[in-house]
Amino acid sequence: MKEEYWVFGGALLFQLGILLYRYYQRRSYRKTGEEIVNSNYDSYLELRNETFALKAEDLGIATFDDKETAFALMMEMHIGSALQTLVAFADGTVWIFNSRNARKNIGDSDAADLRLAAIDAMAxxxxxxxxxxxxxxxxxxxxxxKFYILTNCDNYSAGDTIKAILDESSPWTELAKKGFAIGDELNKIAENNPTKRVVYPKTTVKRGKPANF
Structure with missing residues (x-):
């Protein structure tokens, strides 16, 4: 009889051990997931600040010293649970990055329509x-x-509700339409080139911190 109790007690402890192990696994996975999310968000903020710190000459874009000239337009919005920023430059270059996967995606430089959409947005x-x-x-x-415009003199921003922008009661609806047009071109590239490799070049910023902090 004692042996049966020992067997029963051992089996109970074994099952309890399995439950505790699974609970530990779930907590570990959840913690790892949270750490990844936080890490991606921190990386997103770093890319965002890096972009704010850029000057036109960092990208080889010419501006005029005697005239304030816009060289970059940023459009930031929520995509699902993530934050996403689309950046268009005066030379037609496009960047896009988000807080879920904070790598800096570069638009296809061979896509003429994407380049034209970016230049149109900058105009x-x-x-x-x-x-x-x-x-x-x-x-x-x-x-x-929210929209940010970087010029050779300063950084500027404005924003509005998505509802106001979509029903065209916002003064920034025109900028949103230009940003959405760039997004449409990026979607076309993704649809036509599903296996196209994305290159993640590094941009050297010549200052230690964002210019507007």
């Missing part, structure tokens, strides 16, 4: 930055889209 940005706030790089509010 529009040139006429909008004068109405924006200077050096406001605060966090994106839920349900909003």
């Amino acid at each position: 529009t940005a040139q006429y909008h930055f004068a109405r924006m706030r200077r050096q406001d790089v605060g966090a994106l509010l839920p349900g909003h889209i």
Whole structure:
């Protein structure tokens, strides 16, 4: 009889050990997932700050010393549970990065329509930055889209609710349409080249911290 109790007790302890192990595994996976998410978000913020710190000459883009000229337009919004930033430059280059996978994706430089969409967006940005706030790089509010325009003199920003932008009651609807047009071209590239390799070049910034901090 004692042997049966020992067998029963041993089996119970074994099952309890399995449950504790599975619980530990789940906690470990959850913790690892949270660490990855936090790491990606930190990397996203680093890329965001790196972009704010850029000057036109870092990218080989010419500007005029006697005229304030926009050289980059950033559009930041929520994509599902992630934050995503689309960046268009005056030379037609496009970057896109988000807080889920913070690597800096570079648009296909051979895609003429993407390049033209970026240049068109920059032409529009040139006429909008004068109405924006200077050096406001605060966090994106839920349900909003925020725009940043970088010039050879300063950084500017403005934002509005997604609802106001979509129903065209926002003064920034035109900028949003230009950003969405770039997004459409990126989607076309992804559909037509599903296996195309994305290159992640490094951009050297000549300052130790963002220019607007």
